[in-house]
Amino acid sequence: MAATLSVENLNTTFFTKAGEVKAVDGVSFEVDKGKILGLVGESGSGKTVTGFSILGLVDPPGRIVNGRILFGGEDLVQLSEESMRHIRGKRISTVFQDPMMTLNPVLRIDTQMIEALLAHEKMTGDAARQRARDALGQVGIPSPDERLKAYPHQFSGGMRQRVAIAIALLHRPELIIADEPTTALDVTIQAQILFEVQALCRESNTAMIWITHDLSVVAGLADDICVMYAGRLVETGTVDGVLDNPLHPYTRGLIGSVPSRNTRGRPLNQIPGMTPSMLSLPKGCAFRTRCAVADGACEEQPEITAPIDGRGVRCFHPHMDNPQ
Amino acid sequence: MTELANGLPLAAVSATEKAADVETPFQRFLSGYCESKVAIGAFFGFLVVLFLALACPWISPTNPYDLMQVDIMENRLPPGSARYSDGMIYWLGTDGQGRDMLSGIFYGLRTSLFVGAMSGVIALMLGTTVGLTAAYFGGRVDTVIMRIVDLQLSFPTILVALMLLAILGQGVDKIIIALVTVQWAYYARTIRSQALIERRREYIEAAQCLALGHRRIVFRHLLPNCMPPLIVVGTVQVAHAIALEATLSFLGLGLPPTEPSLGLLIANGFDYMLSGRYWISFYPGVALLIAIATINLMGDQLRDVLNPRLQK
Amino acid sequence: MTVYVIRRLLQAVLVIFIMTLIVFFGVNVIGNPIDILVDPDCDQACFEAAEKALGLDKPIIEQYFIFVENALQGNLGKSFVIGMPALPLIVERMPATLELALSAMILAIFTGIPLGMWAGLRPDSVSGKVIMGGSILGFSLPSFWVGLMMIMIFAVEFGLLPSTGRGETVTVGGIRLSFLTLDGLSHMILPAINLALYKISLVIRLTRAGMREAMHQDYVKFARAKGLSTTRVIFVHVMKNILIPVVTILGLELGNVIAFAVVTETIFSWPGMGKLIIDSIQVLDRPVIVAYLMITVFMFIFINLIVDLLYSLIDPRVRLQGIKA
Numbered sequence: 001m002a003a004t005l006s007v008e009n010l011n012t013t014f015f016t017k018a019g020e021v022k023a024v025d026g027v028s029f030e031v032d033k034g035k036i037l038g039l040v041g042e043s044g045s046g047k048t049v050t051g052f053s054i055l056g057l058v059d060p061p062g063r064i065v066n067g068r069i070l071f072g073g074e075d076l077v078q079l080s081e082e083s084m085r086h087i088r089g090k091r092i093s094t095v096f097q098d099p100m101m102t103l104n105p106v107l108r109i110d111t112q113m114i115e116a117l118l119a120h121e122k123m124t125g126d127a128a129r130q131r132a133r134d135a136l137g138q139v140g141i142p143s144p145d146e147r148l149k150a151y152p153h154q155f156s157g158g159m160r161q162r163v164a165i166a167i168a169l170l171h172r173p174e175l176i177i178a179d180e181p182t183t184a185l186d187v188t189i190q191a192q193i194l195f196e197v198q199a200l201c202r203e204s205n206t207a208m209i210w211i212t213h214d215l216s217v218v219a220g221l222a223d224d225i226c227v228m229y230a231g232r233l234v235e236t237g238t239v240d241g242v243l244d245n246p247l248h249p250y251t252r253g254l255i256g257s258v259p260s261r262n263t264r265g266r267p268l269n270q271i272p273g274m275t276p277s278m279l280s281l282p283k284g285c286a287f288r289t290r291c292a293v294a295d296g297a298c299e300e301q302p303e304i305t306a307p308i309d310g311r312g313v314r315c316f317h318p319h320m321d322n323p324q
Numbered sequence: 325m326t327e328l329a330n331g332l333p334l335a336a337v338s339a340t341e342k343a344a345d346v347e348t349p350f351q352r353f354l355s356g357y358c359e360s361k362v363a364i365g366a367f368f369g370f371l372v373v374l375f376l377a378l379a380c381p382w383i384s385p386t387n388p389y390d391l392m393q394v395d396i397m398e399n400r401l402p403p404g405s406a407r408y409s410d411g412m413i414y415w416l417g418t419d420g421q422g423r424d425m426l427s428g429i430f431y432g433l434r435t436s437l438f439v440g441a442m443s444g445v446i447a448l449m450l451g452t453t454v455g456l457t458a459a460y461f462g463g464r465v466d467t468v469i470m471r472i473v474d475l476q477l478s479f480p481t482i483l484v485a486l487m488l489l490a491i492l493g494q495g496v497d498k499i500i501i502a503l504v505t506v507q508w509a510y511y512a513r514t515i516r517s518q519a520l521i522e523r524r525r526e527y528i529e530a531a532q533c534l535a536l537g538h539r540r541i542v543f544r545h546l547l548p549n550c551m552p553p554l555i556v557v558g559t560v561q562v563a564h565a566i567a568l569e570a571t572l573s574f575l576g577l578g579l580p581p582t583e584p585s586l587g588l589l590i591a592n593g594f595d596y597m598l599s600g601r602y603w604i605s606f607y608p609g610v611a612l613l614i615a616i617a618t619i620n621l622m623g624d625q626l627r628d629v630l631n632p633r634l635q636k
Numbered sequence: 637m638t639v640y641v642i643r644r645l646l647q648a649v650l651v652i653f654i655m656t657l658i659v660f661f662g663v664n665v666i667g668n669p670i671d672i673l674v675d676p677d678c679d680q681a682c683f684e685a686a687e688k689a690l691g692l693d694k695p696i697i698e699q700y701f702i703f704v705e706n707a708l709q710g711n712l713g714k715s716f717v718i719g720m721p722a723l724p725l726i727v728e729r730m731p732a733t734l735e736l737a738l739s740a741m742i743l744a745i746f747t748g749i750p751l752g753m754w755a756g757l758r759p760d761s762v763s764g765k766v767i768m769g770g771s772i773l774g775f776s777l778p779s780f781w782v783g784l785m786m787i788m789i790f791a792v793e794f795g796l797l798p799s800t801g802r803g804e805t806v807t808v809g810g811i812r813l814s815f816l817t818l819d820g821l822s823h824m825i826l827p828a829i830n831l832a833l834y835k836i837s838l839v840i841r842l843t844r845a846g847m848r849e850a851m852h853q854d855y856v857k858f859a860r861a862k863g864l865s866t867t868r869v870i871f872v873h874v875m876k877n878i879l880i881p882v883v884t885i886l887g888l889e890l891g892n893v894i895a896f897a898v899v900t901e902t903i904f905s906w907p908g909m910g911k912l913i914i915d916s917i918q919v920l921d922r923p924v925i926v927a928y929l930m931i932t933v934f935m936f937i938f939i940n941l942i943v944d945l946l947y948s949l950i951d952p953r954v955r956l957q958g959i960k961a
Binding site: 482563570575602 | 651654659662663772773775776777778779780781784785787788792793888891892894895896898899902903913914917918920925929932933936937940
Binding site: 052055057059085086087088089090093094096097098101102103104105106107112115116119120164167 | 852853854855857858859860861862863864865868872873876877880
């Protein structure tokens with residue numbers, strides 16, 4: 001069975017005045033029906049641009065320069081803007097990071113929900129309102145009739161994110177791209193939303209890409225993980241595989257820097273140095289200037305290899321001494 | 325650097341950081357400003373205007389206000405005519421009294437720029453002092469001052485200036501007073517809002533902890549950090565002042581005919597225009613336009629460069 | 637909301653009171669009008685008689701109280717020159733000014749907003765740059781000079797459009813209007829464009845800046861991610877957000893346009909309040925000056941109030957704060 005979405009060698013570059021920025025550089029992955037893929041990376045690693053590339057929403061000076069995005073038998077990169085518009089919101093929908101910013105502050109909730117419905121389906125205003133109301137109820141918003149007439153600023157952050165999720169679910173899409181949807185929320189609300197999203201996905205067999213910098217979120221949610229660093233995939237695999245046995249030094253660093261009970265009283269591990277500027281990436285492996293095991297070989301760009309079945313890693317010195 | 329990077333990752337990172345730090349804020353400002361060719365052009369255009377205004381006694385062909393040099397018989401000559409006495413060319417023609425337009429424009433520019441700059445400087449000093457006082461002391465002082473500022477700003481500048489001139493009469497000093505009166509509030513408001521942001525910063529707290537005097541804290545610590553928006557507003561307001569002065573002089577309420585600014589030159593040409601003698605109004609207007617436009621263009625680029633919200 | 641309106645009204649009354657003080661005492665410092673109005677051959681007796689007739693012999697404080705008392709009854713004094721009551725003199729000329737100012741505003745909105753939106757959507761295109769260059773030019777052009785040049789080109793050189801007066805007018809409900817006749821309309825074109833020029837530039841810049849800021853907001857991206865058409869994103873999502881600052885500033889600018897009509901009216905001999913006030917200043921016709929000022933102050937306060945209320949209608953966030961306050 002073909003995957004819902006299959007990204008092959010995606011390259012998205014921003015042509016800025018200061019130079020070319022390869023925000024996404026040769027990224028490939030697949031998401032299957034009903035599966036959740038965790039796309040993990042620091043801010044600036046290109047994970048958000050990957051999401052926008054799939055939606056065809058990369059703004060100038062950025063553009064997709066190479067690669068294929070296969071979705072339902074079509075290559076989204078080749079589609080016209082008008083055909084893309086029919087896919088956006090209907091077959092692929094999104095939830096953004098900051099619920100304070102994603103809803104238009106001067107339009108009422110009902111306007112924003114009904115327009116999303118009418119953009120893809122011919123229906124009467126009343127039917128659309130009914131659908132919007134049901135969608136709000138589905139994501140756990142009490143008294144949806146009243147809330148429909150409210151403005152975004154009258155909602156709390158968590159409620160707004162629920163509204164955004166309700167909008168994303170309106171057309172029962174085949175794929176949802178969630179870009180750090182819980183980062184801006186309280187931990188308790190975060191947990192609720194994670195649980196609900198997971199349930200909704202499993203129920204309707206929707207594929208999902210969950211973009212985050214937070215490994216602990218992905219651990220409980222995703223089926224597969226892709227780790228990105230400086231626009232490139234550095235490690236891929238199943239959640240358990242990657243988290244239990246990280247191969248790439250960067251992934252190891254990420255996992256090591258998550259505080260846990262075992263690390264109490266000891267200094268937290270951290271990755272030395274800073275995220276490199278995308279304008280002046282080190283030659284070869286982008287991580288080598290921060291890497292403890294880097295040597296002269298790393299001045300060449302490593303390719304993705306599969307030292308273990310079902311795993312991929314872009315490193316000359318993958319961490320292999322941890323027998324499974 | 326590459327050899328270093330292999331063994332000593334941290335050293336490499338800090339070395340690149342140092343290299344970036346060498347650029348001083350002024351250099352960054354300069355390279356930001358020079359990003360726009362139009363802005364560079366505007367800067368040099370403004371230098372030319374400034375030079376003409378400053379050097380006009382030495383470079384203008386005649387002194388249009390020396391009656392000995394003016395022949396009333398040679399009035400309203402079209403551009404390019406020659407003077408009867410010595411064949412000097414009136415490149416831009418002559419006005420209703422037979423004065424050389426080109427010289428008149430040079431002297432007019434001088435007056436216009438002087439009035440604009442003077443009123444700008446005085447309004448800036450007044451507005452800055454008032455605005456800083458309001459922001460630094462806050463509370464009731466702030467409320468009273470800002471009410472006055474709001475009240476002042478709710479009235480159109482031209483109306484206030486018109487009234488003041490009606491009360492004060494004509495004269496260079498009078499028009500400067502009028503321009504300062506209508507403009508100080510803009511500076512006060514700008515600097516206050518900036519100072520309110522800066523006041524909460526740690527360096528002000530630190531200065532207060534050192535028990536420095538109010539005056540020292542305000543002028544040595546607070547003011548330099550409030551400069552960028554002030555510079556932008558200052559540029560725009562000087563251009564405004566020049567335009568407003570010209571308008572008022574045109575209406576016959578600004579400068580007296582003994583010190584003609586560009587506005588008055590244009591007004592003088594108004595009467596002759598209907599008979600097709602366009603040059604008496606046209607050329608002073610072009611000079612005025614160039615003076616104002618170069619300042620505005622510089623101000624535009626300054627706003628882009630100095631605005632932290634637009635910095636990437 | 638009611639509390640808010642009442643508070644605003646009280647503020648307005650206070651401002652008007654302060655302005656009567658400033659205006660009256662300010663204007664009455666201007667040189668002695670008797671010198672201008674009375675025959676130079678006039679002797680002391682006729683001089684005093686004239687002074688008495690104009691009420692100028694009384695102490696200035698008393699003059700002020702007489703002024704306030706009369707003003708409350710709608711009497712702002714008689715013009716020294718024309719001998720008519722000042723208030724009706726101005727009110728009679730008000731429609732001409734308002735007609736001009738409003739048409740300039742409408743012109744500014746309907747040309748400025750589309751041009752600004754275009755320039756904001758395509759900041760790097762040639763057309764976008766031309767629009768921006770034009771708006772900088774519009775900012776820098778001294779409007780009185782442009783007025784003269786317009787007269788020269790369109791009236792003198794080509795004889796296309798009339799350059800003085802209001803042309804044929806139609807009286808509607810006691811108000812004379814120019815824009816209802818073809819002749820009146822043709823008389824209005826030049827002055828209205830002249831007055832609008834600066835505002836068009838302003839609207840272009842405001843709209844463009846708002847557009848550029850809004851286009852990068854998450855809600856625009858989200859709206860596009862919902863699959864909405866570009867038209868809907870721009871004309872509903874973006875437009876509603878950028879209209880808020882534009883409407884506010886334009887509302888406040890209406891006062892400015894009315895004031896700047898002084899210049900345009902002088903150039904195009906448009907018989908409005910502005911021309912009247914310039915003439916009055918030149919002959920020191922104090923009652924007219926005072927009356928003009930009082931009326932404009934009143935008008936500005938009224939405009940500001942309307943803008944505030946309008947603002948709260950467009951922006952739901954402000955509306956909520958207003959109710960709480």
